[in-house]
Amino acid sequence: MDCDKYLELMSAALDGELTAEERRALDSHLAVCPECAALFRTLSENTKAMRELDCEVPADLKGRIMSSLPRQETPARQGKVIPWKRWVPVAAAACLVLVVSLLPMDKFLPSGGNSAPMSSAESAGVDGSVRTDAAYGEVANSTAEAPQQPTSADNSGMSSEYVVVGTPESADPGEAVSCSFENQRQIRVGYSDDLVAEARIVGSTESLAAYLSQFGTDSWTEQGTPVPNAELETLKELCTEEFFQTRRLLCVVVVSGSGSNRYELAPQGLYRDSVTILATIPEVGTCDMAAWLLVAEVDTLFDDGDTLEIEFVR
């Protein structure tokens, strides 16, 4: 007798969610199957016991909460013009990329090909959800201490590396957190062995300065001549204390096995504890390791220092 199909009916019966027809089917089965009848009795007793569980709330909890209320946030602003639009004179460009610091070290991707600046990221060809793809190596690893080497090894266990350590919250359950994706930036930063790939919320000028310091100030090395990374300097200038009063910055570092791979924040891809990155992998890539900083504005429901899980789709 196929008893498995009655398990869900038993459970629904405990919740009073059976139709009359389902009820009849379950009853006739229980009448002829002693094992299921015994299981149903056990489940009923467990359910009854669980529903009778009680607890005593600590007497001082309410007082603790009321005395620690912070200032209430103002509602999320709608459609406010953000000064970042001044960043890039090219209106069509959804992202701007500086090509810097090309380190020829990727032995797994086809060599040759120029490390031409990425154009505005397109997500064409992005389909199916994958956490990562061997073709572009470990694109990011939010907890790794050591730098990621490009490898075609099995990445199936990677998701467990993306640990949620922050506690950001959406104000509105079931919905993506509002995010001005038109203001997202892709800044290519110099790849370095010390770079830790992660998605982090930056919420103050001090945090931003500290955060950006990991990229150095002279990462433009295309012609072998170090110059300050102007994009990072601009970022610091624009994100003033006033800015952080109403916004937070989502900063995602993506470490990639090729300078030709393109990444962008997926529209509607921001949740309370994760962010989705669209990855576009060309047929022929460059043979360098590369790192990108993706930045976008998010609202103040996130806290400074929150870390988000990164999910890749392509």
Next chain:
Amino acid sequence: LDEQKLITLAQQGDQSAFEQLLERYEKPVYHQALRLTGNPEDAADVTQEVFIKVWRSLPSFRRESGFSTWLHRLTDNAAIDLIRREKKRRGDSSLDDEEGGALPPADPAPTPQQTVEQKELQQAVADGLAQLSEEHRQVLVMREINGLSYEEIGQALDLSPGTVKSRLARARISLAKILQKNRELF
């Protein structure tokens, strides 16, 4: 005052309206957190975190879900985050705990009129709940402790009501197996 009015007032910064909402929901939130974390101190921390977040975020609350559904979602998030942080701190390798993973036993508060048998079963169930996987514990706590409907649980956890239904069934079977195993052990 009815709840919608209290919410509107609290959204405008009225602390006494918020306090009334807190009085209504303190216990269900705390109880949910207690059954998820299995620990009274953690449950108190989670409750405090949740209500502070509620206060801060109320102005942006758009009532697309019920207020209590929102609260239970926030509580679930905060409790699961706390469990994961604790786990990480302890250096556990697995993020998604296996069924039967060890957590501190929960502590049901018995009421005087309960029979010894009922108390024993309640204690066993509370202990078993703490041994369930996160996924199963979440739905079972929302259903049995908070009395949420399939639809509300679905809203809180971003699941379809059908998934909630089948997950609850699996959770109940898992719990029964855990209780059976615990009985054989002791």
